[in-house]
Amino acid sequence: MRIALLGGTGDIGEGLALRLTRDTDHEVVIGSRDPEKARDRAAAYEDELGRRELDATINGFANPMAADRADVAVACVPAYHLADTVEAVADSLDDTVLVSPAVGMQRDEDGMHYNPPGVGSVTALAADAAPDGVPVVGAFHGLAAGRLADLDADLDWDVPAVGDDDDAKATVTDLVDAIDGLRGLDAGSLAAAPEVESLTPLLINLAANNGDLADLGVRFH
Amino acid sequence: MRIALLGGTGDIGEGLALRLTRDTDHEVVIGSRDPEKARDRAAAYEDELGRRELDATINGFANPMAADRADVAVACVPAYHLADTVEAVADSLDDTVLVSPAVGMQRDEDGMHYNPPGVGSVTALAADAAPDGVPVVGAFHGLAAGRLADLDADLDWDVPAVGDDDDAKATVTDLVDAIDGLRGLDAGSLAAAPEVESLTPLLINLAANNGDLADLGVRFH
Numbered sequence: 001m002r003i004a005l006l007g008g009t010g011d012i013g014e015g016l017a018l019r020l021t022r023d024t025d026h027e028v029v030i031g032s033r034d035p036e037k038a039r040d041r042a043a044a045y046e047d048e049l050g051r052r053e054l055d056a057t058i059n060g061f062a063n064p065m066a067a068d069r070a071d072v073a074v075a076c077v078p079a080y081h082l083a084d085t086v087e088a089v090a091d092s093l094d095d096t097v098l099v100s101p102a103v104g105m106q107r108d109e110d111g112m113h114y115n116p117p118g119v120g121s122v123t124a125l126a127a128d129a130a131p132d133g134v135p136v137v138g139a140f141h142g143l144a145a146g147r148l149a150d151l152d153a154d155l156d157w158d159v160p161a162v163g164d165d166d167d168a169k170a171t172v173t174d175l176v177d178a179i180d181g182l183r184g185l186d187a188g189s190l191a192a193a194p195e196v197e198s199l200t201p202l203l204i205n206l207a208a209n210n211g212d213l214a215d216l217g218v219r220f221h
Numbered sequence: 222m223r224i225a226l227l228g229g230t231g232d233i234g235e236g237l238a239l240r241l242t243r244d245t246d247h248e249v250v251i252g253s254r255d256p257e258k259a260r261d262r263a264a265a266y267e268d269e270l271g272r273r274e275l276d277a278t279i280n281g282f283a284n285p286m287a288a289d290r291a292d293v294a295v296a297c298v299p300a301y302h303l304a305d306t307v308e309a310v311a312d313s314l315d316d317t318v319l320v321s322p323a324v325g326m327q328r329d330e331d332g333m334h335y336n337p338p339g340v341g342s343v344t345a346l347a348a349d350a351a352p353d354g355v356p357v358v359g360a361f362h363g364l365a366a367g368r369l370a371d372l373d374a375d376l377d378w379d380v381p382a383v384g385d386d387d388d389a390k391a392t393v394t395d396l397v398d399a400i401d402g403l404r405g406l407d408a409g410s411l412a413a414a415p416e417v418e419s420l421t422p423l424l425i426n427l428a429a430n431n432g433d434l435a436d437l438g439v440r441f442h
Contacts (some may be wrong), residue, residue, distance in 0.1 A: 110412035114419070156442065160427060186430035187423065191331035195423040198335070202408065202416035206381060206441055209407035219440045220427055221377065 003175070004070035004096075006031040006063045006085055007077035009041040012101060015148025016074060016140065017045045021056045022151060024178045028058050031066030031073075033088075038062065052151060067092035072175060074099040074140065079122045086129035093134045097168040100126035101140035103200040111208060112201035114194070121193035123162060135168035137161050138193045139176065139184070142200035144215035155181030157217030162193045185220065224396070225291035225317075227252040227284045227306055228298035230262040233322060236369025237295060237361070238266045242277045243372060245399045249279050252287025252294075254309075259283065273372060288313035293396060295320040295361065300343045307350035314355045318389040321347035322361035324421040332429060333422035335415070342414035344383060356389035358382050359414045360397065360405070363421035365436035376402030378438030383414045406441065 038060030123138030173184025259281030394405025
Protein backbone atom coordinates (compact mmCIF):
# COMPACT_ATOMS: atom_id res chain seq x y z
CA MET A 1 0.00 0.00 0.00
CA ARG A 2 0.93 3.64 -0.33
CA ILE A 3 0.75 5.42 3.01
CA ALA A 4 0.68 9.23 3.03
CA LEU A 5 1.64 10.95 6.25
CA LEU A 6 0.04 14.37 5.83
CA GLY A 7 1.86 16.89 7.97
CA GLY A 8 4.30 14.05 8.47
CA THR A 9 7.20 16.36 9.26
CA GLY A 10 6.47 16.37 13.00
CA ASP A 11 7.23 13.81 15.66
CA ILE A 12 4.28 11.43 15.15
CA GLY A 13 4.94 11.53 11.42
CA GLU A 14 8.59 10.73 12.01
CA GLY A 15 7.82 7.75 14.20
CA LEU A 16 5.23 6.32 11.82
CA ALA A 17 7.46 6.91 8.78
CA LEU A 18 10.46 5.20 10.38
CA ARG A 19 8.57 2.23 11.76
CA LEU A 20 6.32 1.67 8.74
CA THR A 21 9.37 1.74 6.50
CA ARG A 22 11.40 -0.54 8.76
CA ASP A 23 8.64 -3.05 9.60
CA THR A 24 6.52 -3.22 6.45
CA ASP A 25 6.78 -3.23 2.66
CA HIS A 26 4.43 -0.29 2.30
CA GLU A 27 5.49 2.83 0.42
CA VAL A 28 5.62 5.80 2.80
CA VAL A 29 5.18 9.33 1.51
CA ILE A 30 5.63 12.47 3.61
CA GLY A 31 3.31 15.42 3.05
CA SER A 32 3.56 18.98 4.25
CA ARG A 33 2.02 22.32 3.39
CA ASP A 34 5.59 23.21 2.36
CA PRO A 35 6.90 20.66 -0.18
CA GLU A 36 10.53 21.61 0.49
CA LYS A 37 10.08 20.84 4.17
CA ALA A 38 8.47 17.52 3.22
CA ARG A 39 11.44 16.63 1.01
CA ASP A 40 13.95 17.66 3.71
CA ARG A 41 12.27 15.59 6.40
CA ALA A 42 11.82 12.60 4.09
CA ALA A 43 15.55 12.73 3.38
CA ALA A 44 16.28 12.93 7.10
CA TYR A 45 14.12 9.85 7.72
CA GLU A 46 15.98 8.04 4.95
CA ASP A 47 19.26 9.01 6.61
CA GLU A 48 18.09 7.74 9.99
CA LEU A 49 17.12 4.43 8.42
CA GLY A 50 20.39 4.37 6.50
CA ARG A 51 22.35 4.67 9.76
CA ARG A 52 20.65 1.41 10.68
CA GLU A 53 21.62 -0.10 7.35
CA LEU A 54 18.05 0.01 6.11
CA ASP A 55 18.04 1.14 2.53
CA ALA A 56 14.72 2.88 1.96
CA THR A 57 13.15 5.48 -0.28
CA ILE A 58 10.84 8.00 1.35
CA ASN A 59 9.54 10.82 -0.82
CA GLY A 60 8.24 14.18 0.29
CA PHE A 61 5.57 16.29 -1.43
CA ALA A 62 3.01 18.97 -0.81
CA ASN A 63 0.09 17.38 1.05
CA PRO A 64 -2.25 17.05 -1.98
CA MET A 65 0.39 15.29 -4.03
CA ALA A 66 1.29 13.06 -1.08
CA ALA A 67 -2.36 12.06 -0.75
CA ASP A 68 -2.67 11.34 -4.45
CA ARG A 69 -3.07 7.59 -5.03
CA ALA A 70 -2.55 6.91 -1.33
CA ASP A 71 -4.39 3.91 0.06
CA VAL A 72 -4.17 5.33 3.56
CA ALA A 73 -3.63 8.99 4.48
CA VAL A 74 -2.82 9.77 8.11
CA ALA A 75 -3.44 13.39 9.12
CA CYS A 76 -0.47 13.85 11.49
CA VAL A 77 -1.49 17.38 12.44
CA PRO A 78 -2.84 19.05 15.56
CA ALA A 79 -6.62 19.11 15.92
CA TYR A 80 -6.81 22.80 15.04
CA HIS A 81 -5.14 22.16 11.66
CA LEU A 82 -7.15 19.03 10.90
CA ALA A 83 -10.06 20.48 8.92
CA ASP A 84 -7.75 22.69 6.83
CA THR A 85 -5.45 19.78 6.11
CA VAL A 86 -8.29 17.48 5.06
CA GLU A 87 -9.90 20.14 2.89
CA ALA A 88 -6.57 20.83 1.17
CA VAL A 89 -6.28 17.21 0.05
CA ALA A 90 -9.98 16.55 -0.57
CA ASP A 91 -9.61 16.26 -4.35
CA SER A 92 -6.81 13.70 -3.93
CA LEU A 93 -8.72 11.33 -1.64
CA ASP A 94 -9.91 8.63 -3.98
CA ASP A 95 -10.27 5.13 -2.58
CA THR A 96 -8.23 6.45 0.31
CA VAL A 97 -8.81 5.68 3.98
CA LEU A 98 -8.33 8.85 6.00
CA VAL A 99 -6.88 8.29 9.48
CA SER A 100 -7.16 10.85 12.27
CA PRO A 101 -4.79 10.56 15.24
CA ALA A 102 -5.38 14.04 16.69
CA VAL A 103 -6.91 14.77 20.09
CA GLY A 104 -8.44 17.95 21.47
CA MET A 105 -7.00 18.73 24.89
CA GLN A 106 -6.78 21.62 27.27
CA ARG A 107 -4.25 22.02 30.06
CA ASP A 108 -5.00 23.80 33.32
CA GLU A 109 -3.50 23.73 36.81
CA ASP A 110 -5.19 20.36 37.41
CA GLY A 111 -3.52 18.68 34.46
CA MET A 112 -4.59 17.75 30.97
CA HIS A 113 -8.24 17.40 30.07
CA TYR A 114 -10.08 16.00 27.10
CA ASN A 115 -11.67 18.88 25.25
CA PRO A 116 -13.56 17.58 22.23
CA PRO A 117 -14.88 19.88 19.51
CA GLY A 118 -18.59 20.58 19.24
CA VAL A 119 -19.16 17.68 16.85
CA GLY A 120 -18.25 15.30 19.67
CA SER A 121 -14.73 14.14 18.81
CA VAL A 122 -11.78 15.09 16.66
CA THR A 123 -12.41 11.97 14.58
CA ALA A 124 -15.92 13.28 13.86
CA LEU A 125 -14.34 16.60 12.87
CA ALA A 126 -12.18 14.74 10.35
CA ALA A 127 -15.23 12.87 9.05
CA ASP A 128 -17.12 16.14 8.63
CA ALA A 129 -14.21 17.67 6.72
CA ALA A 130 -13.68 14.64 4.46
CA PRO A 131 -15.50 14.37 1.13
CA ASP A 132 -18.56 12.11 1.01
CA GLY A 133 -17.57 8.49 0.57
CA VAL A 134 -14.10 8.82 2.09
CA PRO A 135 -14.00 6.49 5.09
CA VAL A 136 -12.48 8.02 8.23
CA VAL A 137 -10.84 6.00 10.99
CA GLY A 138 -9.64 7.40 14.30
CA ALA A 139 -6.40 5.68 15.31
CA PHE A 140 -2.78 6.22 16.43
CA HIS A 141 -3.91 8.51 19.27
CA GLY A 142 -1.68 9.00 22.24
CA LEU A 143 1.42 7.29 20.98
CA ALA A 144 4.33 8.77 22.91
CA ALA A 145 6.09 10.49 20.03
CA GLY A 146 9.64 10.33 21.35
CA ARG A 147 9.49 6.61 21.95
CA LEU A 148 7.71 5.99 18.65
CA ALA A 149 10.45 7.82 16.75
CA ASP A 150 13.25 6.01 18.60
CA LEU A 151 13.85 2.83 16.63
CA ASP A 152 15.93 1.47 19.50
CA ALA A 153 12.86 1.55 21.75
CA ASP A 154 10.64 -1.51 21.81
CA LEU A 155 6.93 -0.78 21.83
CA ASP A 156 4.35 -2.91 23.55
CA TRP A 157 1.22 -0.89 22.94
CA ASP A 158 -2.34 -1.27 21.79
CA VAL A 159 -3.84 1.11 19.24
CA PRO A 160 -7.64 1.29 19.43
CA ALA A 161 -9.33 2.29 16.16
CA VAL A 162 -12.83 3.69 15.67
CA GLY A 163 -14.87 4.26 12.55
CA ASP A 164 -18.11 3.46 10.78
CA ASP A 165 -16.57 1.63 7.80
CA ASP A 166 -15.51 -1.83 8.93
CA ASP A 167 -13.32 -2.51 5.90
CA ALA A 168 -11.46 0.76 6.34
CA LYS A 169 -11.04 0.05 10.04
CA ALA A 170 -9.66 -3.41 9.28
CA THR A 171 -7.20 -1.86 6.82
CA VAL A 172 -5.96 0.39 9.60
CA THR A 173 -5.79 -2.25 12.33
CA ASP A 174 -3.88 -4.51 9.90
CA LEU A 175 -1.49 -1.64 9.25
CA VAL A 176 -1.04 -1.18 13.01
CA ASP A 177 -0.43 -4.89 13.50
CA ALA A 178 2.31 -4.75 10.88
CA ILE A 179 4.37 -2.42 13.09
CA ASP A 180 6.48 -4.38 15.57
CA GLY A 181 5.12 -4.04 19.09
CA LEU A 182 1.79 -2.49 18.15
CA ARG A 183 -1.58 -4.23 18.15
CA GLY A 184 -4.60 -2.72 16.44
CA LEU A 185 -7.94 -3.10 18.21
CA ASP A 186 -11.48 -2.32 17.08
CA ALA A 187 -12.90 0.16 19.59
CA GLY A 188 -16.22 0.55 17.81
CA SER A 189 -17.91 3.11 15.62
CA LEU A 190 -17.15 6.77 15.08
CA ALA A 191 -19.50 7.59 17.96
CA ALA A 192 -17.13 5.76 20.30
CA ALA A 193 -14.23 8.07 19.42
CA PRO A 194 -14.40 10.21 22.61
CA GLU A 195 -13.55 7.23 24.79
CA VAL A 196 -10.49 6.53 22.63
CA GLU A 197 -9.37 10.14 22.36
CA SER A 198 -9.72 10.55 26.15
CA LEU A 199 -6.88 8.10 26.63
CA THR A 200 -4.30 10.66 25.55
CA PRO A 201 -4.84 13.18 28.37
CA LEU A 202 -5.02 10.25 30.81
CA LEU A 203 -1.61 9.04 29.64
CA ILE A 204 -0.22 12.55 30.03
CA ASN A 205 -1.66 12.88 33.54
CA LEU A 206 -0.28 9.50 34.57
CA ALA A 207 3.19 10.37 33.32
CA ALA A 208 3.05 13.76 35.07
CA ASN A 209 2.02 12.28 38.44
CA ASN A 210 4.06 9.08 38.64
CA GLY A 211 7.78 9.67 38.68
CA ASP A 212 8.63 6.23 37.37
CA LEU A 213 6.38 6.46 34.31
CA ALA A 214 7.26 8.23 31.05
CA ASP A 215 6.54 7.85 27.35
CA LEU A 216 3.47 5.86 28.23
CA GLY A 217 1.29 3.69 26.09
CA VAL A 218 -1.40 1.23 26.98
CA ARG A 219 -2.10 -2.49 26.81
CA PHE A 220 -5.54 -3.97 27.29
CA HIS A 221 -5.76 -7.49 28.63
CA MET B 222 -6.96 -0.65 58.39
CA ARG B 223 -10.68 -1.20 58.42
CA ILE B 224 -12.10 -1.19 54.89
CA ALA B 225 -15.86 -0.79 54.46
CA LEU B 226 -17.35 -1.92 51.16
CA LEU B 227 -20.61 0.03 51.06
CA GLY B 228 -23.09 -1.77 48.86
CA GLY B 229 -20.48 -4.50 48.89
CA THR B 230 -22.98 -7.26 48.14
CA GLY B 231 -22.56 -6.92 44.36
CA ASP B 232 -19.85 -8.18 42.11
CA ILE B 233 -17.25 -5.44 42.56
CA GLY B 234 -17.77 -5.68 46.32
CA GLU B 235 -17.30 -9.44 46.18
CA GLY B 236 -14.05 -9.17 44.26
CA LEU B 237 -12.60 -6.49 46.51
CA ALA B 238 -13.70 -8.32 49.66
CA LEU B 239 -12.17 -11.62 48.55
CA ARG B 240 -8.91 -10.15 47.33
CA LEU B 241 -8.40 -7.67 50.17
CA THR B 242 -9.00 -10.46 52.66
CA ARG B 243 -6.74 -12.91 50.87
CA ASP B 244 -3.91 -10.51 50.05
CA THR B 245 -3.81 -8.07 52.99
CA ASP B 246 -4.20 -7.95 56.75
CA HIS B 247 -6.90 -5.30 56.57
CA GLU B 248 -10.28 -5.87 58.18
CA VAL B 249 -12.99 -5.98 55.52
CA VAL B 250 -16.58 -5.09 56.38
CA ILE B 251 -19.53 -5.46 54.00
CA GLY B 252 -22.26 -2.83 54.03
CA SER B 253 -25.70 -2.85 52.47
CA ARG B 254 -28.94 -0.96 52.82
CA ASP B 255 -30.28 -4.30 54.08
CA PRO B 256 -28.14 -5.55 56.99
CA GLU B 257 -29.38 -9.10 56.59
CA LYS B 258 -28.23 -9.14 52.98
CA ALA B 259 -24.87 -7.76 54.11
CA ARG B 260 -24.51 -10.56 56.68
CA ASP B 261 -25.51 -13.22 54.14
CA ARG B 262 -23.03 -12.03 51.55
CA ALA B 263 -20.25 -11.61 54.10
CA ALA B 264 -20.84 -15.22 55.16
CA ALA B 265 -20.75 -16.32 51.51
CA TYR B 266 -17.42 -14.54 51.04
CA GLU B 267 -16.08 -16.27 54.15
CA ASP B 268 -17.22 -19.59 52.71
CA GLU B 269 -15.51 -18.90 49.39
CA LEU B 270 -12.27 -18.08 51.20
CA GLY B 271 -12.74 -21.14 53.45
CA ARG B 272 -12.94 -23.37 50.38
CA ARG B 273 -9.45 -22.10 49.65
CA GLU B 274 -8.38 -22.84 53.20
CA LEU B 275 -8.24 -19.17 54.06
CA ASP B 276 -9.70 -18.67 57.49
CA ALA B 277 -11.14 -15.17 57.55
CA THR B 278 -13.78 -13.15 59.32
CA ILE B 279 -15.87 -10.78 57.21
CA ASN B 280 -18.74 -9.01 58.93
CA GLY B 281 -21.82 -7.52 57.34
CA PHE B 282 -23.79 -4.51 58.56
CA ALA B 283 -26.13 -1.80 57.41
CA ASN B 284 -24.07 0.76 55.48
CA PRO B 285 -23.80 3.36 58.29
CA MET B 286 -22.52 0.79 60.75
CA ALA B 287 -20.12 -0.62 58.17
CA ALA B 288 -18.73 2.87 57.59
CA ASP B 289 -18.35 3.51 61.31
CA ARG B 290 -14.65 3.61 62.24
CA ALA B 291 -13.66 2.65 58.70
CA ASP B 292 -10.35 4.06 57.49
CA VAL B 293 -11.45 3.61 53.89
CA ALA B 294 -15.04 3.31 52.63
CA VAL B 295 -15.55 2.19 49.04
CA ALA B 296 -18.96 3.03 47.59
CA CYS B 297 -19.50 -0.11 45.48
CA VAL B 298 -22.80 1.12 44.07
CA PRO B 299 -24.00 2.29 40.66
CA ALA B 300 -23.64 5.98 39.94
CA TYR B 301 -27.35 6.62 40.38
CA HIS B 302 -27.21 5.25 43.96
CA LEU B 303 -24.00 7.04 44.87
CA ALA B 304 -25.31 10.26 46.38
CA ASP B 305 -27.94 8.40 48.44
CA THR B 306 -25.36 5.93 49.69
CA VAL B 307 -22.90 8.64 50.71
CA GLU B 308 -25.58 10.71 52.41
CA ALA B 309 -26.79 7.65 54.35
CA VAL B 310 -23.34 7.15 55.89
CA ALA B 311 -22.36 10.82 56.22
CA ASP B 312 -22.47 10.83 60.01
CA SER B 313 -20.18 7.78 60.15
CA LEU B 314 -17.43 9.21 57.96
CA ASP B 315 -14.85 10.38 60.44
CA ASP B 316 -11.21 10.27 59.39
CA THR B 317 -12.46 8.07 56.58
CA VAL B 318 -11.27 8.18 52.98
CA LEU B 319 -14.27 7.78 50.69
CA VAL B 320 -13.54 5.92 47.46
CA SER B 321 -15.76 6.16 44.40
CA PRO B 322 -15.42 3.46 41.71
CA ALA B 323 -18.68 4.22 39.85
CA VAL B 324 -18.92 5.44 36.27
CA GLY B 325 -21.78 7.10 34.42
CA MET B 326 -22.36 5.41 31.08
CA GLN B 327 -25.03 5.17 28.45
CA ARG B 328 -25.41 2.43 25.87
CA ASP B 329 -26.79 2.97 22.40
CA GLU B 330 -26.54 1.15 19.08
CA ASP B 331 -22.97 2.44 18.68
CA GLY B 332 -21.75 0.94 21.94
CA MET B 333 -21.07 2.28 25.40
CA HIS B 334 -20.44 5.95 25.98
CA TYR B 335 -19.14 7.96 28.90
CA ASN B 336 -22.00 9.99 30.26
CA PRO B 337 -20.81 12.07 33.21
CA PRO B 338 -23.21 13.87 35.53
CA GLY B 339 -23.55 17.63 35.36
CA VAL B 340 -20.84 18.20 37.99
CA GLY B 341 -18.32 16.74 35.52
CA SER B 342 -17.61 13.27 36.86
CA VAL B 343 -19.05 10.65 39.15
CA THR B 344 -16.10 11.21 41.49
CA ALA B 345 -17.11 14.87 41.71
CA LEU B 346 -20.66 13.73 42.49
CA ALA B 347 -19.28 11.68 45.40
CA ALA B 348 -17.24 14.66 46.59
CA ASP B 349 -20.32 16.88 46.48
CA ALA B 350 -22.32 14.34 48.48
CA ALA B 351 -19.60 13.78 51.09
CA PRO B 352 -19.48 15.92 54.24
CA ASP B 353 -16.93 18.73 54.30
CA GLY B 354 -13.49 17.47 55.22
CA VAL B 355 -14.02 13.92 54.02
CA PRO B 356 -11.43 13.27 51.30
CA VAL B 357 -12.80 11.59 48.19
CA VAL B 358 -10.70 9.48 45.82
CA GLY B 359 -11.90 8.06 42.52
CA ALA B 360 -10.44 4.59 42.00
CA PHE B 361 -11.24 0.95 41.20
CA HIS B 362 -13.11 1.97 38.03
CA GLY B 363 -13.58 -0.50 35.25
CA LEU B 364 -12.29 -3.61 36.99
CA ALA B 365 -13.86 -6.56 35.20
CA ALA B 366 -16.01 -7.84 38.02
CA GLY B 367 -16.09 -11.50 37.07
CA ARG B 368 -12.34 -11.75 36.87
CA LEU B 369 -11.87 -9.69 40.02
CA ALA B 370 -14.13 -12.04 41.97
CA ASP B 371 -12.45 -15.18 40.61
CA LEU B 372 -9.57 -15.86 42.95
CA ASP B 373 -8.16 -18.35 40.45
CA ALA B 374 -7.69 -15.53 37.93
CA ASP B 375 -4.43 -13.62 37.98
CA LEU B 376 -4.77 -9.88 37.53
CA ASP B 377 -2.24 -7.69 35.80
CA TRP B 378 -3.98 -4.37 35.88
CA ASP B 379 -3.34 -0.75 36.72
CA VAL B 380 -5.78 1.23 38.84
CA PRO B 381 -5.56 4.99 38.28
CA ALA B 382 -6.68 7.10 41.25
CA VAL B 383 -7.76 10.74 41.25
CA GLY B 384 -8.42 13.15 44.08
CA ASP B 385 -7.47 16.47 45.60
CA ASP B 386 -6.11 15.09 48.91
CA ASP B 387 -2.68 13.60 48.25
CA ASP B 388 -2.52 11.69 51.54
CA ALA B 389 -5.91 10.11 50.93
CA LYS B 390 -4.89 9.24 47.39
CA ALA B 391 -1.68 7.62 48.64
CA THR B 392 -3.70 5.59 51.14
CA VAL B 393 -5.79 4.28 48.27
CA THR B 394 -2.92 3.57 45.87
CA ASP B 395 -1.12 1.73 48.71
CA LEU B 396 -4.27 -0.31 49.26
CA VAL B 397 -4.42 -1.10 45.53
CA ASP B 398 -0.75 -2.10 45.52
CA ALA B 399 -1.42 -4.54 48.35
CA ILE B 400 -3.73 -6.58 46.11
CA ASP B 401 -1.77 -9.11 44.06
CA GLY B 402 -1.62 -8.10 40.41
CA LEU B 403 -2.92 -4.56 40.85
CA ARG B 404 -0.84 -1.39 40.71
CA GLY B 405 -2.19 1.91 41.96
CA LEU B 406 -1.30 5.01 39.94
CA ASP B 407 -1.82 8.70 40.62
CA ALA B 408 -3.89 10.07 37.73
CA GLY B 409 -4.10 13.58 39.14
CA SER B 410 -6.67 15.72 40.87
CA LEU B 411 -10.43 15.36 41.09
CA ALA B 412 -10.73 17.47 37.93
CA ALA B 413 -8.92 14.70 36.03
CA ALA B 414 -11.60 12.14 36.95
CA PRO B 415 -13.40 12.18 33.54
CA GLU B 416 -10.32 10.81 31.78
CA VAL B 417 -10.15 7.95 34.28
CA GLU B 418 -13.86 7.21 34.27
CA SER B 419 -13.88 7.20 30.44
CA LEU B 420 -11.68 4.11 30.51
CA THR B 421 -14.60 1.90 31.55
CA PRO B 422 -16.76 2.38 28.43
CA LEU B 423 -13.62 2.02 26.32
CA LEU B 424 -12.87 -1.35 27.94
CA ILE B 425 -16.47 -2.43 27.31
CA ASN B 426 -16.32 -1.35 23.66
CA LEU B 427 -13.00 -3.13 23.13
CA ALA B 428 -14.34 -6.35 24.62
CA ALA B 429 -17.51 -6.08 22.49
CA ASN B 430 -15.62 -5.55 19.23
CA ASN B 431 -12.64 -7.90 19.56
CA GLY B 432 -13.59 -11.53 19.81
CA ASP B 433 -10.41 -12.55 21.57
CA LEU B 434 -10.70 -9.98 24.35
CA ALA B 435 -12.84 -10.34 27.47
CA ASP B 436 -12.76 -9.30 31.12
CA LEU B 437 -10.39 -6.52 30.16
CA GLY B 438 -8.21 -4.34 32.29
CA VAL B 439 -5.42 -1.99 31.43
CA ARG B 440 -1.69 -1.62 31.91
CA PHE B 441 0.19 1.59 31.28
CA HIS B 442 3.82 1.33 30.30
